[in-house]
Amino acid sequence: MHRLLAVLAKEFIQMRRDRLTFAMMVGIPIMQLLLFGFAINTDPKHLPTAVVSAESSEFSRRLISAMSNSDYFDLQPAPPTIDAARQMLERGDVLFLLRIPAQFSRDLVRGQRPQLLIEIDATDPVASGNAMAALSALVDQAIATELKGPLSGLAARAGPIELRVQRRYNPEGITQFNIVPGLMGVILTMTLIMQTGLAIARERERGTMENLLAMPARPLEIMIGKLVPYILVAYIQVTVILSAAHFVFGVPILGSIPLLLLCVLAFVIANLSVGLLFSTLAKNQMQAMQMTFFFFLPSILLSGFMFPFRGMPGWAQNIGEVLPLTHFLRIVRGILLKVNGPADVWPNLWPLLVFTLVVVALGAKRFRKTLD
Amino acid sequence: MTDYVIDVRGLTKSFGDKLVVDGLDLRVERGAIYGFLGPNGSGKTTSIRMLCGLLTPDAGSGTCLGLDVLRDSATIKQQVGYMTQKFSWWEDLTIEENLRFAARMHQLREPRKVVGETLERLGLTSRRRQLAGSLSGGWKQRLALAACLLHQPRLLLLDEPTAGVDPKARRDFWAEIHALARNGLTVLVSTHYMDEAERCHRLAYIAYGKLLAEGTPEDILAQVGLRTFSLTGAPPDAVGELGRLAGVEQVVPFGLRLHVSGSKADLLEASLRAYAATHRISFESVESSLEDAFIALMRGGESL
Numbered sequence: 001m002h003r004l005l006a007v008l009a010k011e012f013i014q015m016r017r018d019r020l021t022f023a024m025m026v027g028i029p030i031m032q033l034l035l036f037g038f039a040i041n042t043d044p045k046h047l048p049t050a051v052v053s054a055e056s057s058e059f060s061r062r063l064i065s066a067m068s069n070s071d072y073f074d075l076q077p078a079p080p081t082i083d084a085a086r087q088m089l090e091r092g093d094v095l096f097l098l099r100i101p102a103q104f105s106r107d108l109v110r111g112q113r114p115q116l117l118i119e120i121d122a123t124d125p126v127a128s129g130n131a132m133a134a135l136s137a138l139v140d141q142a143i144a145t146e147l148k149g150p151l152s153g154l155a156a157r158a159g160p161i162e163l164r165v166q167r168r169y170n171p172e173g174i175t176q177f178n179i180v181p182g183l184m185g186v187i188l189t190m191t192l193i194m195q196t197g198l199a200i201a202r203e204r205e206r207g208t209m210e211n212l213l214a215m216p217a218r219p220l221e222i223m224i225g226k227l228v229p230y231i232l233v234a235y236i237q238v239t240v241i242l243s244a245a246h247f248v249f250g251v252p253i254l255g256s257i258p259l260l261l262l263c264v265l266a267f268v269i270a271n272l273s274v275g276l277l278f279s280t281l282a283k284n285q286m287q288a289m290q291m292t293f294f295f296f297l298p299s300i301l302l303s304g305f306m307f308p309f310r311g312m313p314g315w316a317q318n319i320g321e322v323l324p325l326t327h328f329l330r331i332v333r334g335i336l337l338k339v340n341g342p343a344d345v346w347p348n349l350w351p352l353l354v355f356t357l358v359v360v361a362l363g364a365k366r367f368r369k370t371l372d
Numbered sequence: 373m374t375d376y377v378i379d380v381r382g383l384t385k386s387f388g389d390k391l392v393v394d395g396l397d398l399r400v401e402r403g404a405i406y407g408f409l410g411p412n413g414s415g416k417t418t419s420i421r422m423l424c425g426l427l428t429p430d431a432g433s434g435t436c437l438g439l440d441v442l443r444d445s446a447t448i449k450q451q452v453g454y455m456t457q458k459f460s461w462w463e464d465l466t467i468e469e470n471l472r473f474a475a476r477m478h479q480l481r482e483p484r485k486v487v488g489e490t491l492e493r494l495g496l497t498s499r500r501r502q503l504a505g506s507l508s509g510g511w512k513q514r515l516a517l518a519a520c521l522l523h524q525p526r527l528l529l530l531d532e533p534t535a536g537v538d539p540k541a542r543r544d545f546w547a548e549i550h551a552l553a554r555n556g557l558t559v560l561v562s563t564h565y566m567d568e569a570e571r572c573h574r575l576a577y578i579a580y581g582k583l584l585a586e587g588t589p590e591d592i593l594a595q596v597g598l599r600t601f602s603l604t605g606a607p608p609d610a611v612g613e614l615g616r617l618a619g620v621e622q623v624v625p626f627g628l629r630l631h632v633s634g635s636k637a638d639l640l641e642a643s644l645r646a647y648a649a650t651h652r653i654s655f656e657s658v659e660s661s662l663e664d665a666f667i668a669l670m671r672g673g674e675s676l
């Protein structure tokens with residue numbers, strides 16, 4: 001016990017003295033939060049749009065006013081000619097160009113399926129995806145209002161634009177509510193595995209490991225003494241992320257915070273055990289770093305953080321089910337957004353515990369071996 | 373019965389398929405300063421690590437401080453002070469924090485007091501808040517020695533403790549080692565310095581993992597049985613020519629002189645006499661140095 005405390009004290013002093021690393025451990029979550037929360041927006045709104053209307057009808061007026069009421073479009077002053085409008089699109093002043101041809105309303109009423117032209121700056125397909133879906137919905141609405149009464153028979157026919165709102169098939173549609181809690185798991189995974197891996201590899205690289213092992217301490221005392229400080233770091237990160245998520249991004253915290261913090265502990269220990277296992281395999285800090293990324297990439301790609309989990313092929317889902325991050329994401333989203341209780345969380349908590357048990361067993365076995 | 377602090381037989385260790393220590397037998401008496409010599413990569417560090425339980429031998433058995441080297445490594449660690457070849461204290465901790473950490477790891481009763489006394493004795497009290505990494509080589513070595521003496525070990529294992537340390541600091545270091553040994557501490561020290569080897573009570577010389585010679589410095593000289601002649605008047609470029617003479621095994625320049633040695637004394641002397649007849653040189657018999665003896669041993673080891 002005495003020796004465990006001695007190792008703990010040493011680790012805390014070293015951590016405090018390595019200011020840059022400590023700053024990174026608190027700074028990385030803040031930076032990532034801001035990036036993912038503000039900058040990387042996969043559902044961009046207020047896209048600059050121009051409308052060139054060759055007729056001034058009830059329909060065109062209705063469509064334009066519907067578009068300016070929508071969050072997605074930022075209507076620019078109507079360009080005088082079609083050439084001027086094209087130039088705006090070319091220069092990137094607008095992302096959308098909607099053209100309503102002459103006699104559109106007349107042809108529509110006659111059932112001649114007139115064309116409504118939409119030109120999109122598709123250099124970033126992601127940026128325009130949702131706006132496109134929104135636009136076709138607006139058009140359909142405007143058409144439906146136009147074709148009332150005796151003309152409703154026409155409305156039943158296929159409209160000029162296919163109505164497809166992709167969002168409906170993407171229930172885990174990526175929004176900040178979804179990303180920010182997920183980011184907590186991603187950040188914990190990265191910093192914990194990397195820092196513990198580095199901390200032990202550093203001792204080996206600098207030759208201080210030999211000294212540590214030559215002292216009369218049990219491997220368990222050294223291991224626990226080295227890992228516990230990172231639990232504290234993890235809780236600092238969780239506090240930062242949760243506060244920012246709630247107060248900056250307005251992510252609701254609907255479930256129980258103590259339950260969440262308890263699940264965080266299970267997840268943190270799972271990651272620390274991975275870091276420990278890696279550090280027993282790595283000969284130096286560089287290798288520890290590489291192994292971290294080896295584990296980190298599948299974690300963000302296959303856990304449901306990047307892509308909707310159910311949308312992945314079966315083999316990818318199988319890999320995902322093994323990863324701690326997958327389960328932690330479900331737990332966090334469940335608790336924060338769906339008010340999950342202990343019973344709801346359990347199906348994702350036990351895989352974390354099993355994972356930890358297996359990895360700790362492997363790590364402890366290797367750790368004893370590294371005396372050689 | 374003699375009291376052996378280290379008494380091991382047949383210690384063997386390989387890394388992969390590379391045999392690094394090959395059947396090492398070692399006996400060190402209580403209170404002895406035992407020198408451990410051998411060329412780079414001969415397995416000195418590996419042997420020392422096996423003695424203090426950092427490495428598990430592949431084969432062999434024996435005791436260290438009366439404890440079984442294979443089974444009792446945990447207890448051995450409590451009673452051994454091991455100074456590693458490379459400075460292995462934490463450079464991002466201060467001098468005081470390093471000492472305190474060592475004191476707490478060894479579960480000393482009054483870590484604060486022991487650390488304070490040690491700092492005082494080292495003359496580092498005023499610099500105790502300095503990071504260990506900012507110390508010069510000589511001070512690092514003093515700190516490392518002090519730190520592994522904190523828990524009053526009964527056996528000190530020093531792995532090249534004076535590499536890169538100035539002559540004055542080395543002399544002080546050895547004075548302290550001798551003082552400790554007089555108080556009954558046993559010291560096993562590896563070194564590449566011949567003057568240090570001469571200060572040891574006994575020596576072991578290993579090469580390629582094998583023990584080639586063991587005994588007092590005089591014993592070793594006698595075992596190797598080398599004859600050495602000092603030549604005067606030979607031009608410096610005669611080294612190659614002399615080296616090809618029958619019976620000559622080593623030619624080493626010593627200032628303006630050349631030391632020529634070989635184990636077959638008669639053959640060597642005859643060759644030199646013939647060479648002196650045709651060249652303007654004179655030669656006289658001198659005592660072989662330990663260095664000559666070790667180089668001869670190493671050559672012999674190569675052909676094993």
Ligand SMILES: Nc1ncnc2c1ncn2[C@@H]1O[C@H](COP(=O)(O)OP(=O)(O)OP(=O)(O)O)[C@@H](O)[C@H]1O
Nearest residue numbers: 372387392410411412413414415416417418419457
């Ligand atoms: N952990 C290890 N893994 C693989 N090979 C090793 C290991 N430790 C030592 N060796 C090899 O064993 C041989 C002996 O090394 P050792 O450090 O014992 O030599 P040494 O006598 O202390 O040398 P030096 O005088 O240079 O310190 C070397 O060839 C070294 O490369």
Ligand SMILES: [Mg+2]
Nearest residue numbers: 416417457531
């Ligand atoms: Mg060595």
